[in-house]
Amino acid sequence: MGGEAFHTSLFVHNPDGIYSCDIDGNLLDANPAFEQMVGYTVEELKQLTLNAILLPEHMEKRERKVNEVLKGKRQHYELAMIHKSGRRIDTKVRSFPIVVDGEIVGIYKIVKDITEDKRLKEDLQVTRQQLDLFLNNSMDSIIVFDTEHRVLKVNEMFEKVFGWKEQELIGKEAPFIPDYLMDEKESVVQKVIHDRHVVTVETVRKRKDGELVHVSTFITPIFNEAGQVTAYVSTIRDISNRIQIEQALKESERRLRTLINAMPDIVIFKDGEGKWIEANPCILSFLNIQGADYKGKTDRELCKVADDFYREFLLNCEKTDQMVWANEGMTHLEETLIQKNGQTVTFDVIKVPIFYPDGSKKALLVIGRDxxxxxxxxxxxxxxxxxxxxxxxxxxxxxxxxxxxxxxxxxxxxxxxxxxxxxxxxxxxxxxxxxxxxxxxxxxxxxAKPQAVSYEWHDMHKLLSNVLTIILPEAIMNDIEVVIDEQEKLPPIKCEVNQMKQVFINVLKNAIESMPHGGKITVQTVKVNEEQIFLRVTDTGEGIPKERLPYLGEPFYSLKEKGTGLGLMMCYKIIEEHQGKIHITSKVNEGTTVDIILPVHEPQKLAASGKEI
Structure with missing residues (x-):
């Protein structure tokens, strides 16, 4: 290829814009790249002056540079042009003088479009400024590492918290990571590379003075255009106060748990929906659900976990909870729990509802004392x-x-x-x-006042015979049959005869009065052993309701319309003083049985009361 052809190819196919002009500034020629750059054809440009496509503020600069070129000096400078469409074009210009026969006859210019480069540079500058602003105003310590774990940058907060200046750390491996945590550092970096996203670790870092600090670290990878990790950003947050608070809270919770578990009272925490959150061993023992998974269950759901025996108690707790929520305040109440052994346990219960600020239910505290x-x-x-x-x-x-x-x-x-x-x-x-x-x-x-009582030996059969003589007329008048069943000869007992007569008369009269339409009374006597004799009086009367049996023998408690309850009370008192026992069983509409057990031996004296029993 000849020199002229080479020159033409270089001019036409050059990716940069090229144009030439005479010493008066008139365009001589321009390549296609320049035409595309400014949006004008060569013919259009020849109709214009080159100043027409320059920004006004750059005209003086162009004139100054042209004068330097006409003096034979090459020039490198930046100009801003106006595209035919009106948009701005930032360019970098290299100007050369055109010399013919030793004389400068024109100017040759190579123009490179740097609009995008300049925009990127400006954006990068803004980004750097923003990054510096963020780093220096962040409340967290921030460190940038390269892939060799060398420090590239730290922010002011890091300097303040850890004591090192940035200049002391640049290019060095992290001295603020304790030696015993180096393996942890390697594993975290490998995890960042593998997962390719942020990894969070709670660990310990070292200050310049050697003090250890509890921190939460966020490791973020930085990728290049090829997707390769080129650096890491570590954001470090001091969580020493949080750790101390958490430890104090755990210790407080441990002490509270120890206290609650040691309490003889029942303690239950429920959420706003009535689900059990915590309960102490006392209530778990009462309900026999020590090994059950009770958390997250309501009282009704606990019925499936606990024995059916406690179903009524749990359902009643659910009802009283609703009452407490309705009251919107601390409520005192009594709740009764019947255990499997038949014993009834009564609890004095305090229920305290807790609400969120918006008034919705938050939790319910239940404390019950036996x-x-x-x-x-x-x-x-x-x-x-x-x-x-x-x-x-x-x-x-x-x-x-x-x-x-x-x-x-x-x-x-x-x-x-x-x-x-x-x-x-x-x-x-x-x-x-x-x-x-x-x-x-x-x-x-x-x-009213305990007195000395005289005890003597008496024949039990004779004593009963005397009582029956007194009571028989009343029994006959009420159409009641009295049957004596003496199974064996009873030994004499030492007693106060009138008191014992009073007991038997009272028991027999109660039996007669329980049968207003007639019936049958059976009196049985049995020698239980060498120490005790047994007397049983059974009637076929109206009977006594089961719930009233525990109250028999109390003063002023009577089943009779005009009764005072004093007669049976005295019977209990007399038999007790004779070291005996009275036991009453009954069924409604079937009758009542009164069992009296008396000792054969001589009653002992009570020094404290001054009386014999």
Whole structure:
């Protein structure tokens, strides 16, 4: 190829714009790349002046550079041109003088479009400024590493937290990573390369003074255009305070858990939907669900986990929870749990609802204290108060009865001496009954003030025979059959005879009164062993409801319309003083059975009360 052809090819096919002009600035020629760059054809450009496609503020600069070229000096400079469409074109220009026969006759220019490069450079500058602004104003410590783990950059917060200046670290491996964590560093870097995304690690870093700091580190990979990791950015957040708070919270929770578990009270935490969150061993033991997965279950759902025996208790808890939420405040109530062994446990329960700020349900705290013994003590105190009243009444009644009885007994004694008609047996019965009435009044006095009682040996069969003689007329009047079933000869017992008569009469009278339309009373006597005898009175009367049986023997508790409950109370008291027991069983519309067990041995003395029992 000839030189001219080579020159033409270089001019036409050059990717940069090329044009030439005479010394007056008139365009001589331009290549296709220049035409494409400015949007004008050569013919259009020849009709224009080159200044027409320059930004006005760059005209003076162009004139200055042209003058330098015309002096024979090559020039390199940047100009901004205007595309035919009106958009700006940033260019880099190299100008050469055209010399013919030693004389400069024109200018030859090579123009490179640097619009995109300049934009990228400006964007990069803005990005760097933004990055510097972010790094220096970040509340976290930030480090940039290369792939060899050498430090490229750190921000001001890192310098402040860890004590090293950036100049001390550039190009060095991270001295702030403790030696014993180097293996961890390698594994984290490998994970970043493998997963190609951010990896978070909670670990420890070292300050310049050697102090260790708990941190949360976020490792982010930086990729090049080929997708290769070229660097890493580590964002370090000091979490020492958080760790301390968490440790303090855990310790507090541990102490609270220890306290709750040691409490004899039941403690339950439920969420706003009634699901169990936590419960202490006390309630788990009561419900026998120690090994069950109770968390996240409601009371109703726990019915499937717990024994069916506790279903009613759990469902009742659910109802009272709803009542507490409706009350919107702390609520006191009593809840009763019947255990498998038949014992009834009563809880004094406090339920505290907790709400979110918007008023929605958050949680429910349940604390229950076993007050079974307290309730039993209160019951005994109430009974003691009744007994105190009985004592006062008994003392008054006994005092009023004694005076007329003394007169009656005296006159009967006089009449007995003058008896000439053979009525001695009747006088004996009347005097015996007056003695019994006196004995009863003495017992009334004993209810108010314990007194010494005289115990003597008595034949049980004879004692029962005397009682039946007294009670039989009333039984016949009420169409009641009395059957005596003496299975064997009973040994004598040491007792206060009038008190024992009172017990048997009271029991038999209660049996008669329970059969207003007639019936049958069976009296059985059995020698249990050498130490005890057994007396059973069974009737076919109306019976006693099961729920009332526990209250029999309490003062002022009676099943009779006009009863006071004092008779049966005295029976319990007398048998107890004789070291015996009374046990009553009954079924409604079937009848009642009263079992009396008495010791054969001599009752012991109670030094504290000054009386014999």
């Amino acid at each position: 007050i079974t013994e307290r309730k039993r003590t209160e019951k005994l105190l109430r009974k003691s108060e009744k007994l105190a009243v009985v004592g006062q009444l008994s003392a008054g009644i006994a005092h009023e009865i004694r005076n007329p009885l003394t007169a009656l007994k005296g006159f009967l004694t006089l009449l007995q001496k003058d008896d000439k008609q053979g009525n001695g047996w009747y006088f004996d019965v009347m005097l015996s009954e007056i003695d019994r009435i006196e004995s009863i009044t003495n017992q009334f006095m004993a209810a």
